[in-house]
Amino acid sequence: GQNIDQPTEMTATEGAIVQINCTYQTSGFNGLFWYQQHAGEAPTFLSYNVLDGLEEKGRFSSFLSRSKGYSYLLLKELQMKDSASYLCAVVDSNYQLIWGAGTKLIIKP
Amino acid sequence: IAGITQAPTSQILAAGRRMTLRCTQDMRHNAMYWYRQDLGLGLRLIHYSNTAGTTGKGEVPDGYSVSRANTDDFPLTLASAVPSQTSVYFCASSATSDWTDTQYFGPGTRLTVL
Secondary structure, eight states, rough: EEEEEEEEHHHEETTSHHHHHHHEOOOOSOEEEEEEEEETOOOOEEEEEOOEEEEEEEEEEEEEEEETTEEEEOOOOOOOGGOOEEEEEOTTTTEEEEOOOOOEEEEEE | OOSEEOOOSOOOOOOTOOOEEEEEEEOOEEEEEEEEEOSSOOOEEEESSSSSTEEEOOSSSTEEEESSSSSSSEEEEESSSGGGGGEEEEEEEESSSOOOOOOOEEEOOOEEEE
């Protein structure tokens, strides 16, 4: 079956760096998304990776290793507003989007 | 402000009742989607539409129906609600029907079926 694994919850300190991991086992691969979802709100797009490597976008970076079925989202200089859930989603070989359950990130002052 | 609107914001519904969740987008996106989000589970696709006039079934379509009469609107109907349909429902859209295209989400409808 298809599976996406993310830690359920993580805690980090304001100003620090945190890495949120996502591993996937899917029937093929056509790209990986990261979305941010604040409590009670809609998911919003953060990044899309289809090739191996690191893509940086301001304080957020996303890394992909297709051979390892692995991605991570790196958040630097954490701010209180980064407290949210982070959703990993993979496009499989049938071009269906498979969603992970999300990682709830708690930022402490 | 361009985007996706959903109505109602929240609803409490008696089991057996019929309910339509509304979704409208003004971005002229071709594709639209309905998801449900339950605690501890990833977003699950209910139905989708690649373009006006066409619809398709997602991962969990049973008990739900959709229509796509025009580009902007994509209502989701629960013909006879059951408690297991208690969830948060998100409508989304993307410019194309390519699943690698970014999806934009509405604010959600929180539905409770008693």
